[in-house]
Every structure is written in C-alpha cells, then in structure tokens.
Amino acid sequence: MAEGASFSVKTKNELARVFPEKICCKTAELSALVRMDGTVTISAHQKTGFFLVTDNSGIARKIYRMMKDVFNQDMEITVKRKNQLRKNILYQIQIRDDVQAPRILEALGIWDEKRRIIPGVPKDLVRTQCCRRSYLRGVFLGAGSVSRPEASYHLEITASHHKQAQALAGLVNRFAGMQAKIVARKQWHVVYLKDSEQIADFLNIVGAHQALMEFENIRIMKGMNNQVHRRLNCETANLTKTVDASIRQVQNIRRILDTHHTEQLTPALAELAELRLQNPVLSLKELGEMMDPPVGKSGVNHRMRKLEALAEEIEPAEQP
Ligand SMILES: [Zn+2]
Incomplete structure (x- = not known):
C-alpha cells in the first residue's frame, strides 16, 4: 500500500480483500458494485452486455472473482491509462455474452424480466443482515469515500438519483443508531454520515476492521486532546x-x-x-x-x- 494513501483508498483496499463466504452475500455485494459502477450496453444489434470501471486493481480482482464464484462467469479485463502522463490506470471489467449478461443483470436485481431498470435497492437481495452488510460494502467500494479522521468526520456515498440515495440511506439506517442523511450536490445525491460514532459503526458494518482501528485510535487521541x-x-x-x-x-x-x-x-x-x-x-x-x-x-x-x-x-x- 502506497504511503500517504488516503484513508478512503486504504479502507477500499482493505474491503477489496474481504470476501463474504455465502453466495447470498456475494450476490448482494456484486449487485451493489454493478449498480454503483456499472454501465449496461446495448449494441446496434440489440446485444446486451455490461461493464464496470474502477481505478482500484483490488476491486477489479474482487469483481472478477465473485462473478466467477456466483455465476461461473469469466469477465474480460482491459487495462487503460487514464492519462498518458500520469500513472493512473483504469480497469474495465466486461461481459459481452448476450445470453449471460441479461441473466446476470436480472439475478443482481439491476433490471426485471422485462429489462426495465429496478430503482433503488433490490429488496430480495438484502433480506438478511449478512447480505445488507455485503450490499453496503459493495456500495462503499463503488461510490463511497471517507475523510481522514485527523481532518474531519465525514463519510459519503454518491448516488445518481434521489430515489437511489433514499434507498441507500434507508438501508444504512436499518442498522441501530445510524442516521444517514441526504444532500444534493450538483447532479449528485449524496448520502452522508457526520457523526464519528456512526462512521465507526459503518466501518464495522462493512467489515473494514483495520480502518476502524485506525479511525478509533485517532478519535481517542483527538478526544484526549x-x-x-x-x-x-x-x-x-x-x-x-x-x-x-x-x-x-x-x-x-x-x-x-x-x-x-x-x-x-x-x-x-x-x-x-x-x-x-x-x-x-x-x-x-x-x-x-x-x-x-x-x-x-x-x-x-x-x-x-x-x-x-x-x-x-x-x-x-x-x-x-
Ligand atoms: Zn448473505
């Protein structure tokens, strides 16, 4: 891990290595990742596919491995440079299989059998606590960020629609003591937590235990000061x-x-x-x-x- 990596990146690197055991949880996490980071493509010949883009190799590997575990589906991984001068690399993970892609999108609750996008969080995939944790882990990996606790207490998830933001806040708030709020920022709808206790709880819910320990240490030191x-x-x-x-x-x-x-x-x-x-x-x-x-x-x-x-x-x- 690069020194000076942001707290967000550290947290994501840790979460990219957390693999839920149960298929139900893997499905929930994949569903969230595809929802937050995925794009459905329909070609001129009505061929369906979808791809995800991430700049985090750990997340790319995780998606690849979980797709294999849950759907026995291989994905194509393409590596691109975001910028010729910088070293920023983007990983594109794609399925072009016109038979498999729609089946997977349906299983992940992204769209229904009539190929209509299902808004919000697919209820069937978050029925149990273990799956709700996994779904939120996927959401954070796909669209979350958390500030360095030395600087300020702030964790957020960026959603593209208000309905989606409401559904995500609702899911977070099903956990005891959580009070996620929503604010509009430009074209985005941001679900956020400001309370240090709740941010610590969120890190615990998604299983970022190292990040949680670092967060708590700094929180204690700040409190002592x-x-x-x-x-x-x-x-x-x-x-x-x-x-x-x-x-x-x-x-x-x-x-x-x-x-x-x-x-x-x-x-x-x-x-x-x-x-x-x-x-x-x-x-x-x-x-x-x-x-x-x-x-x-x-x-x-x-x-x-x-x-x-x-x-x-x-x-x-x-x-x-
Ligand atoms: Zn589960």
Missing part, C-alpha cells in the same frame, strides 16, 4: 478566580490593619488575616489546613466573610 485542553482552560480559570479573590481579601485585611481596627478581630480572625497576608496565593482550603487547629474550607470561608464585612463597615473617610 480536547479533554486536556478543557482541563487546562478550567484550571486556568480556577486559578484566576482564586487569585482575584485573594487580592480582594488582602485589600480588605490591609484596610482593617491600616485603619487600626485590629482590636475588632477575634483571635481566630486575626490568625486567618495574618495567614492570608503571608500566603496570598493559597486557596482557602490550604489556609484552613495551616490553622491551629485546622479548619475546613467552609469554616475558613465563613471567617473570610466576617473579615470582609468588617472591612466594609469601616467608613471610607477613615481610609488612608
């Missing part, structure tokens, strides 16, 4: 509050001392006043622990309010 930031902010805020309160307390105590009102201080208040002046940055709890005998936070708070009340009683005129 957020928590650390939140806690730092919180601690800074608390420290600021403590310091602000302490400055006010020191001012109050100074006012009492400077205006010779110390005789009004009980021994307990005098002790606290002195401790505060000596330790302006300690919390009330810490001051309480230094007292003899130690006093709890609420006790210290109570005494500090008495000091404050005393300071407020002193007439402004008496202030130096």
Whole structure:
C-alpha cells in the first residue's frame, strides 16, 4: 500500500480483500458494485452486455472473482491509462455474452424480466443482515469515500438519483443508531454520515476492521486532546478566580490593619488575616489546613466573610 494513501483508498483496499463466504452475500455485494459502477450496453444489434470501471486493481480482482464464484462467469479485463502522463490506470471489467449478461443483470436485481431498470435497492437481495452488510460494502467500494479522521468526520456515498440515495440511506439506517442523511450536490445525491460514532459503526458494518482501528485510535487521541485542553482552560480559570479573590481579601485585611481596627478581630480572625497576608496565593482550603487547629474550607470561608464585612463597615473617610 502506497504511503500517504488516503484513508478512503486504504479502507477500499482493505474491503477489496474481504470476501463474504455465502453466495447470498456475494450476490448482494456484486449487485451493489454493478449498480454503483456499472454501465449496461446495448449494441446496434440489440446485444446486451455490461461493464464496470474502477481505478482500484483490488476491486477489479474482487469483481472478477465473485462473478466467477456466483455465476461461473469469466469477465474480460482491459487495462487503460487514464492519462498518458500520469500513472493512473483504469480497469474495465466486461461481459459481452448476450445470453449471460441479461441473466446476470436480472439475478443482481439491476433490471426485471422485462429489462426495465429496478430503482433503488433490490429488496430480495438484502433480506438478511449478512447480505445488507455485503450490499453496503459493495456500495462503499463503488461510490463511497471517507475523510481522514485527523481532518474531519465525514463519510459519503454518491448516488445518481434521489430515489437511489433514499434507498441507500434507508438501508444504512436499518442498522441501530445510524442516521444517514441526504444532500444534493450538483447532479449528485449524496448520502452522508457526520457523526464519528456512526462512521465507526459503518466501518464495522462493512467489515473494514483495520480502518476502524485506525479511525478509533485517532478519535481517542483527538478526544484526549480536547479533554486536556478543557482541563487546562478550567484550571486556568480556577486559578484566576482564586487569585482575584485573594487580592480582594488582602485589600480588605490591609484596610482593617491600616485603619487600626485590629482590636475588632477575634483571635481566630486575626490568625486567618495574618495567614492570608503571608500566603496570598493559597486557596482557602490550604489556609484552613495551616490553622491551629485546622479548619475546613467552609469554616475558613465563613471567617473570610466576617473579615470582609468588617472591612466594609469601616467608613471610607477613615481610609488612608
Ligand atoms: Zn448473505
């Protein structure tokens, strides 16, 4: 796998190697791949065929192998360069057999016996959970993408018709907790997930376990960063509050001392006043622990309010 390959490509490369065991699941996945990536061709002589195009060799191999497994059908694979200068290669996988092609299209629920395209998702192929997973795997391989979790949480499937998008969103949402939505983008109808939990669930549903692990690791790291930031902010805020309160307390105590009102201080208040002046940055709890005998936070708070009340009683005129 190329280094720096996008998370989408990594996920697809992994899914291209996931082979369902049961024929029902293989049929469902093939149906989705042909639906999303396939083109039905009808020649001038009414000969039917169809082909799929992909730039992923793993997906091409997968389609070839599953067609062989399910229909015992060999497909022609043609390799094309997308662009002379770039190395982009396209794989075209084709069936030209005029007898087999219509039979396969019908079996895959692409069209009915009268050769009318069946809209949406063929219900008969997604009756069981295993087949729904496989169908969604095919859909993602054919038309899906997922953002790097470092950047943002976004998974989408591009459909060409609104009805198809609705059917796909409906299929995704049959799984617990999923809430796929649809948005129109140019001529496309995009089914998407934005919630990280749901994207993780989707990766699990289609069997992209390595991608899921990478996704979760990054999600955890991002979550930890957020928590650390939140806690730092919180601690800074608390420290600021403590310091602000302490400055006010020191001012109050100074006012009492400077205006010779110390005789009004009980021994307990005098002790606290002195401790505060000596330790302006300690919390009330810490001051309480230094007292003899130690006093709890609420006790210290109570005494500090008495000091404050005393300071407020002193007439402004008496202030130096
Ligand atoms: Zn199945």
